[in-house]
Amino acid sequence: MSSLRTSATTALLGIAIVLLGLWVGNNVSMLPVQASSNAPFYDELFRVLFSIGTMLFVGVCGLLIYSLVRFRRRSGDMGDGSAVEDNLPLEIVWTAIPAVVVLFVGLYSYNTYERMGGMSSLGDHGSMQASAGKEERVWAGIGMASGEAATMQVDVTAMQFAFIFSYPDSSITSGELHVPMGQPVELHLKANDVIHAFWVPQFRLKQDVIPGQPTVLSFTPTKAGTYPVICAELCGPYHGGMRTSVVVQEPDAFEQWVQQNSPNPVAT
Numbered sequence: 120m121s122s123l124r125t126s127a128t129t130a131l132l133g134i135a136i137v138l139l140g141l142w143v144g145n146n147v148s149m150l151p152v153q154a155s156s157n158a159p160f161y162d163e164l165f166r167v168l169f170s171i172g173t174m175l176f177v178g179v180c181g182l183l184i185y186s187l188v189r190f191r192r193r194s195g196d197m198g199d200g201s202a203v204e205d206n207l208p209l210e211i212v213w214t215a216i217p218a219v220v221v222l223f224v225g226l227y228s229y230n231t232y233e234r235m236g237g238m239s240s241l242g243d244h245g246s247m248q249a250s251a252g253k254e255e256r257v258w259a260g261i262g263m264a265s266g267e268a269a270t271m272q273v274d275v276t277a278m279q280f281a282f283i284f285s286y287p288d289s290s291i292t293s294g295e296l297h298v299p300m301g302q303p304v305e306l307h308l309k310a311n312d313v314i315h316a317f318w319v320p321q322f323r324l325k326q327d328v329i330p331g332q333p334t335v336l337s338f339t340p341t342k343a344g345t346y347p348v349i350c351a352e353l354c355g356p357y358h359g360g361m362r363t364s365v366v367v368q369e370p371d372a373f374e375q376w377v378q379q380n381s382p383n384p385v386a387t
């Protein structure tokens with residue numbers, strides 16, 4: 120009878136922890152504003168991971184505190200605890216649960232990456248560049264989401280300790296990234312010296328840039344504003360100062376910026 124009660128209590132607690140995890144994952148938001156087309160995909164993944172993380176955290180901490188109190192040493196008790204070993208079902212359960220969780224998280228993360236644009240479209244991209252005469256293999260990054268075509272290319276050079284943005288169409292070179300809202304942008308990143316990483320939290324994009332490995336990062340800015348661009352890979356003594364801004368502008372304002380900064384203005 121008491122083992123039945125223990126099972127029922129355990130099941131109820133398990134359900135409570137799952138519900139708590141789901142509630143926390145869906146209602147507690149600590150992320151900055153969403154400013155790119157990739158952000159909703161990322162946040163969906165984050166909510167799932169946050170839910171699973173909450174369940175595991177509350178479950179493990181709860182069990183730990185319960186055990187500390189329930190099995191504490193009573194006064195006068197000088198013996199060792201009873202030795203528990205060879206519980207096959209228990210060992211199967213605690214191996215199976217993490218295995219299933221890790222497998223699910225791995226597959227779901229890859230699926231999220233694919234929906235953002237993923238690697239497959241980078242393959243098309245490589246062939247596009249080859250046909251343009253520049254035979255350059257793209258090693259990593261995020262391609263265009265299906266059905267989109269980049270309307271603007273920006274070359275990004277990462278070096279100790281700055282990002283340099285150049286616009287091939289208008290010959291602008293800038294220390295600050297300007298992009299028009301609502302238009303697909305394709306960043307072509309390269310590193311001159313050591314490994315850097317291009318990170319814009321509001322875009323939910325963080326991409327390593329490795330010397331000798333051309334990298335592409337595609338996104339569509341969806342919210343006007345100024346957001347930080349941060350180097351997210353320890354790259355030397357002034358790594359902490361390696362940051363600038365990305366300015367997402369209405370198309371008109373962006374066009375004006377291009378006209379004002381282009382060394383050889385294009386007549387429109």
Ligand SMILES: [Cu+2]
Pocket residue numbers: 278279280314315316350351352353354358361
């Ligand atoms: Cu850096």
